[in-house]
Amino acid sequence: TITGTPPEVAAILMDAMGADVVGINCSLGPEQLIPLVERLASVTNLPISAQPNAGMPMLVGRETVFPLSPEEMDSYVPALLDAGASYVGACCGSTPLHIKAIAEAAGNHTPKERPEIAPFTAFTSRTGFVKVGHTEKPIIIGERINPTGRKVLAKEIKEGSFAMVKRDALAQVAAGADVLDVNMGVPDVDPATIMKRAIMELSMLVDVPLSIDTMDPAAMEAGLKMYPGRPLINSVNAEPEQLAQVLPLAKRYGATLLCLPLGRGDLPATAEQRVELAKEIVLAAYEKGLRSEDLLLDPLVLTLASGQDSAVQTLRTLAMYKETFGFPTVMGLSNVSFGLPQRPYLNSQFLTMALSHGLTAPILNPLNGTVKKAFVAARTLLGFDPAAAEFIADYGLDEEATVTNAASKKVTAVSFNSDDPLENIQHAVEQGEKELVIELVEKALADGVDPLKITKNALSEAMNVVGEKFGAGKVFLPQVMLAAEAMQGAFQTIKRVLPDSGGITRDTVIVATVKGDIHDLGKNIVAALLENNGYRVVDLGKDVDPEEIVAAVKRENATVVGICSLMTTTMPMIDVTIEAIREAGLPAKVLVGGAVLTQEYADKAGADSYAKDGITAVNIVKKLLGDD
Template structure:
């Protein structure tokens, strides 16, 4: 049988459909571990696999979606991880025959990675790597990483599978109605990250029906030539006339979207929740003898954060790499890094982005500190306050790898040289972690005196990178700036070297600008003149201080003159906004002198490092309740508004919530002394019986606590009777129920029915990935919340209305 990667160039392959809903049809009990059925009910699994093979599937998936160590531990089955995964592959293989590929399904851990949660990158990496190795050894043909909601967890899984196995890999994220993941990643950013990590196929599955997934695949197809995969749900779950949870879209209706997927450039078509063998059969008939649409990707250098991609190109404006997160010659920043305090890092990150930085260089090179830990803390801080990509600036291998594990997105490594030790250390890490790399044109003999010499080193770096499988667009070159005061005759060699790199290699170029004026008076004049010369020669991304107005002005004017600023838009905007910005800065400065306004902004910015000291200052003039009502609550409400409008995502939401928690911890004892404790109401939260997923519920808990609610959290997989009994005993105002699986949704109805009978005064609010507003209405619940921000609004409304 030909390799799957080869076949994808010539034909569209059909994956199978749903596993979970097919198991439910055959009597899977709520609360059972679906993967344990590989051991207890092998005939059922083979029957499902066989139905998809008969329907025409070219690829069938193993029943291993939740068979990682962390998920199995929820059912006390971690000790059976090998048996469950091995048996899953065996059952699929026995049915597949010689012409059907066995795809091993790997799903998420059910936990959020740091800094959003408690799971470290290394822990996730080991969990995914362990499962992947078992699946490969058992005979799987490829791995399908699917239903990932967080880019960082997806990175950990993809890196682990690529490192620990030799199998082709599909990587699928799941998207929400706004065409972003739960943590804010859009399809084009995902493409940037996964391509650099070497994914063989990239796609989207679950969460949405085919109509929305057509939009996502179209977006992906515009940014990549990598094969694409789509696995839509059969619509969103609803209740039928028998009060059973179903996915409403019929097979024929689903299949009608297949021509649109084909036109968008898809290479693999399958199905997710609710899809059936009938749909797969229709899909197979529609793709027979059809060649995948041709897609050509531009060869662009692209970096990414969790939520934003930045393209570096000769046809686009010059990108600024902000240099100010660097302790060299900066005593205060050095002290803070040594003390693991990130106040100045956060401030510099925010200020540089506001000034126009496109990428932030992060250097923590303070002697005699734990630089790996400092890099981790600094990068997490940068992630929390800004949304642009990062350049990891270090020559230390341990620090570099710590940074590469922490970073969310596709970073730039600053840097690698032409020295053998550097090439052998840095390039393998860049390949493994999907980073772009900045090559410095120096080697064991130092910096070549001529432009030709520097070109030679650049060619060596590029050649070695490509030998490892790093694409040429992921290699940038720094031709090195030498001080004009010491080596005036070498200044033009740097400029000539940029021109040669462009002419002969076509690579993006980076340059540290300010070293040119070292030891000279009036340094700014020298720096701006040199920057203009470098941009004219082809410089793409200078490393500079973006808050320096002269440098900004020179850069904008240079881009205009070399035709890299379309119709002078950036130049005109820069100057038309200056007066307005001065006025805003003046007003902002006046506003933030008030302690309550400062606290409001600290919550808005998620600055938990400074919230306590500012509260202590505010308490000299204000009571605790006043601080809460006039600063903290308005701040978190504004965060919610920004989340609703799509300018904030889950990371910012969580950081602001954690900042609020720090504030409340400080203020709670004072409120007790003032006898001024006030709550909107008492809320009981629980994930219903049979559902071991509680990420969403935990986020709602944090948001409700920080908006003035008293919370009783019963956890996950909670029995119906316990929820009902506790709600009545504790005299709660509202019960919040969460479910992530369609199999557990009926428990919501049972709880709602009994509570409405026994305690009609208690309001019931539903949420969870598979729950809908219609479902909540149909079963008699009082409300539905799509996310944590809406949960706060709805809970407030329900409780206030019931008390009035």
């Protein structure tokens, strides 16, 4: 999808949310949909639908033509069915004759038997998924985004700053976290509002799945609504009120759910008591329509100070969970050493024992070298690291070099402490650090750094890097928008601190969707990116008459006009609008774009440039105006 969601991720989430059929429509021809159907079929047993266009559109004169005839279209039907499609139809460019031919081809073909996909538990982010279970290699859930016991982090969150939250997220991912636990438990703030913002910020910043860590149902639902994927809910216990509030949320939003063996009475001291409580939660979850692959179990980790056999009972619980349920297991590691010296050492020893007893996903601090090394070593010893490749890659150097190497990796990923202030600002924009970049720009200006150097050598260079990564598929639209927002914050800071600094405010750009077309997602993205690059943008909206666009160009003295069409039926309005601008004698450059447009069409229509995406549009505007 435009935001980077692959077929597998979409299918896993839709399956969990209760879809009856998943599929792909429009966008491509049948030949291009075949491998995508195969990818859907690799993760779900749901029926799959495929509705391709009648081939990839071509421009003949001023008419958009879809090249595949009914006979050519039906030739792809056997391959679509063999790939896993249960239903086949057609979209743009098709006619009743196409549908008839497809139906006949489907009726005459006996598809290959579709392999049954064994149930599995997975978390998804917007762009990827992580499997967890006893046959999968153990994963790390990063624990650092938690203000408990962290006064500075709690203070920042309370003040509305998420700089430390984002730095902790990036640092944990760089250190190997597969999932990030998000706890926003700060007094005197609205838990739903703060959780919603945290999930929004982090889901744009990192590619790994998130765990929504709260016992507040309102905050839990706010996070679930905002999250573009299948998260882990951490957690639900056996109290009837909790079950009644949390289980429907997990079902409605397709989340995985961590079951914590606690009830209204005393803490369950033995493994047997914990297993019985887990059974209560699991049966209640089944009654609400949740599946086995939606559930994970927590063995309940108590500090060693609470009793000499507390750790032993946790290990016994893990083993009994594996035998009784077979579900994945998650536990907070650091609780075991609370109140004791040498905590990293105790944690690492307990971690290896727990992994050997059936732990699949510890919640830990991946930045702690002792604990992280124990985790990698245990995964290797348990047979999840063939030829010890991961262990050797991480720890194949001597001790001193290993520490230096790890520190170097961490600095490269998340540090903004270079001696070069422009480099710090550039990295902050690339990472989408909206709050931090303001501080860095203010400091650079106070130290006498030329604002034009900041603009050219830091801000513009950062967006060039982001643009290259976007073009290479290494980042997606949300990260681009985050970087652009950081850049806008930097521009505004320069204007605020040095209102007379020249060269910052750029030209006016008009944007509009042409007459008859009511789509505006792409236009809105381009407008936001242009604004965040310092341009003044006048957005005329959608379904805009050519005359209105001409009048706006005159009124606003615009130097660039960006027009788009998302439908084949409205493509001719691109030609009409450009013709109106030219007849009015306006010198403005015309940039066109939209899903159905091509470079060839733009050239024939007389446009000055064509942009296939938002990043390209910004770069073209810069070049058209000599701002590059």
